[in-house]
Amino acid sequence: MRLPRNKGVAVSVAGKPGGAAATAGKSTSQAMVGLRPEQVAFLGEYAVSTKDRHVFVQILCWPAVPVAWAMLTQTAASLRQLRGDTMALCMPPKGGTSWIHDVAPQLGLPLERDPGAAESTLAALIRRLPVRFAVAVVEQEARQAQVADALRHRSLFSGCLTAYGAYLKSTNQAACRVVIAPNGEPLQNDARQQIYRDVLPHLDSASRLGALELTFWPEATVPVPLEMAQLAAAAVGRHVQQPAQPSPLFEAVRAHLAPPSRFHVVGRQR
Numbered sequence: 001m002r003l004p005r006n007k008g009v010a011v012s013v014a015g016k017p018g019g020a021a022a023t024a025g026k027s028t029s030q031a032m033v034g035l036r037p038e039q040v041a042f043l044g045e046y047a048v049s050t051k052d053r054h055v056f057v058q059i060l061c062w063p064a065v066p067v068a069w070a071m072l073t074q075t076a077a078s079l080r081q082l083r084g085d086t087m088a089l090c091m092p093p094k095g096g097t098s099w100i101h102d103v104a105p106q107l108g109l110p111l112e113r114d115p116g117a118a119e120s121t122l123a124a125l126i127r128r129l130p131v132r133f134a135v136a137v138v139e140q141e142a143r144q145a146q147v148a149d150a151l152r153h154r155s156l157f158s159g160c161l162t163a164y165g166a167y168l169k170s171t172n173q174a175a176c177r178v179v180i181a182p183n184g185e186p187l188q189n190d191a192r193q194q195i196y197r198d199v200l201p202h203l204d205s206a207s208r209l210g211a212l213e214l215t216f217w218p219e220a221t222v223p224v225p226l227e228m229a230q231l232a233a234a235a236v237g238r239h240v241q242q243p244a245q246p247s248p249l250f251e252a253v254r255a256h257l258a259p260p261s262r263f264h265v266v267g268r269q270r
Contacts, residue, residue, distance in 0.1 A: 028215045031178045038066040043160070043181040043214075044229030046103070046237040054140045057237040058156035059253075060164055061229040062176050064130040069225050075125055076224050080110045099238070104231040106224055122231065123248035126256070131228075133253055134163035135236055135261040153192055157199045159261065161212075165205020167258035175209050180226055183216040 041062035101108035111118035136159025235249035
């Protein structure tokens with residue numbers, strides 16, 4: 001499966017079908033019919049638990065200009081070419097892969113042999129891209145009772161979509177038509193889809209967001225823009241965990257944030 005093309009440039013890389021793809025694949029194909037690249041946004045997710053707290057991040061990424069996704073895909077391809085033979089890059093380093101490779105293998109693999117420069121290189125890539133992010137973060141102290149998945153997803157969707165709606169209002173732009181998220185198990189996808197549909201009409205910006213549809217990418221190899229969204233979500237999550245740790249990737253993402261992105265701790269605004 002491929003995303004729409006822009007001037008002959010594919011926005012994504014086709015991959016092998018994933019395990020839970022049947023239902024999501026059909027809806028994604030239908031949602032993509034007739035769309036232009038600038039009408040597609042991507043949703044990145046990150047979750048981590050420590051002995052003290054649980055952190056959940058969701059980040060919405062959309063293009064500020066029609067050629068943004070083509071620029072990203074071309075830049076990623078150039079990075080692979082500059083860093084050497086593609087087949088040689090398929091061999092992971094002896095010491096194991098980095099966190100960047102774990103969340104964004106297509107973007108991270110060409111840089112695995114130079115881990116010290118990987119984060120700054122990808123930060124520079126993001127900083128130059130004409131894209132915007134809206135982020136929502138939910139933190140929960142480990143000693144508290146686990147927040148229900150539905151409440152957490154509702155909060156994350158609401159936070160991202162509110163910031164996106166505010167951006168659309170301030171720029172007088174039209175909303176994207178589709179948001180592509182990482183695939184999950186069919187029941188999990190169905191539950192998130194229902195929560196999304198429940199949240200969307202009740203937002204102040206509902207009229208601007210219109211019929212913005214959520215769908216799940218059904219293949220094992222995800223589009224490069226979705227991988228970038230995953231990388232951005234991980235950068236935010238790692239910053240929340242260790243705010244004193246320097247992070248060029250987080251700074252690059254923050255430079256593209258659309259206010260008011262939401263960071264809160266189990267219902268308490270942060």
